[in-house]
Amino acid sequence: MKTPSKNAKLATNSAKNSTLRIRPGTSRDVPVMLSLIRALAKYERLTREFRADATRFRRDGFGKRPYFETQICTRAGRPAGFALYFFTYSTFLSRPTLYVEDLFVLPDERGKGAGKALLSALARIAIRKRCGRMEWAVLDWNLPAIGFYRRLGAQLRKDWILTRLAGADLRRLARATQNPRSAERGHRT
Numbered sequence: 058m059k060t061p062s063k064n065a066k067l068a069t070n071s072a073k074n075s076t077l078r079i080r081p082g083t084s085r086d087v088p089v090m091l092s093l094i095r096a097l098a099k100y101e102r103l104t105r106e107f108r109a110d111a112t113r114f115r116r117d118g119f120g121k122r123p124y125f126e127t128q129i130c131t132r133a134g135r136p137a138g139f140a141l142y143f144f145t146y147s148t149f150l151s152r153p154t155l156y157v158e159d160l161f162v163l164p165d166e167r168g169k170g171a172g173k174a175l176l177s178a179l180a181r182i183a184i185r186k187r188c189g190r191m192e193w194a195v196l197d198w199n200l201p202a203i204g205f206y207r208r209l210g211a212q213l214r215k216d217w218i219l220t221r222l223a224g225a226d227l228r229r230l231a232r233a234t235q236n237p238r239s240a241e242r243g244h245r246t
């Protein structure tokens with residue numbers, strides 16, 4: 058079989074990517090984003106933890122005090138994937154960190170540049186916002202994603218342990234000590 062020339066290969070690659078577009082998500086994208094998040098939960102075998110709710114998601118992302126931002130990747134106008142991110146802060150660097158909460162590309166679109174295009178858009182935002190770094194977590198069995206991240210130059214930090222407090226334990230901690238001012242008020246009355 059004849060091997061395609063380098064130029065022909067480049068042309069094919071650029072044709073493959075020509076219709077990929079990245080744009081910020083809007084409240085109109087909420088239904089599609091929720092279906093992508095549900096698909097991500099299924100992929101990550103975390104459906105039992107999936108309790109997303111359109112009203113809360115719309116308010117928290119697109120209300121008065123947005124907690125996150127999104128980028129949608131489309132091919133020929135159709136959703137191919139999305140990324141959801143927000144900013145944390147590195148005290149050691151005195152710079153914000155762009156934290157990627159979700160990255161998901163639909164199965165048929167994988168391996169065609171959508172994931173890289175999304176993270177590249179996030180990298181541009183990180184630089185514009187003078188972030189010191191981007192960060193995210195990946196499940197230890199998700200070898201395709203780990204390979205993809207390594208290829209981009211990301212380092213896996215196995216010395217940090219994701220630590221979480223939720224549900225009854227969170228509520229118990231909230232009740233564990235009283236606000237000194239309300240305790241004082243309580244004492245006086």
Ligand SMILES: CC(C)(COP(=O)(O)OP(=O)(O)OC[C@H]1O[C@@H](n2cnc3c(N)ncnc32)[C@H](O)[C@@H]1OP(=O)(O)O)[C@@H](O)C(=O)NCCC(=O)NCCS
Nearest residue numbers: 160161162167168169170171172173195201202204205208
């Ligand atoms: C992981 C994921 C986001 C990657 O997106 P993608 O669109 O499939 O990846 P791309 O096509 O943009 O790949 C970009 C580059 O990474 C390389 N790459 C992709 N997967 C790779 C792997 N497993 N190992 C090594 N390199 C890989 C590609 O070859 C490409 O290299 P190039 O730039 O030199 O051509 C996507 O596959 C996905 O959504 N997976 C399921 C959900 C998931 O795991 N999300 C992340 C949770 S942390």
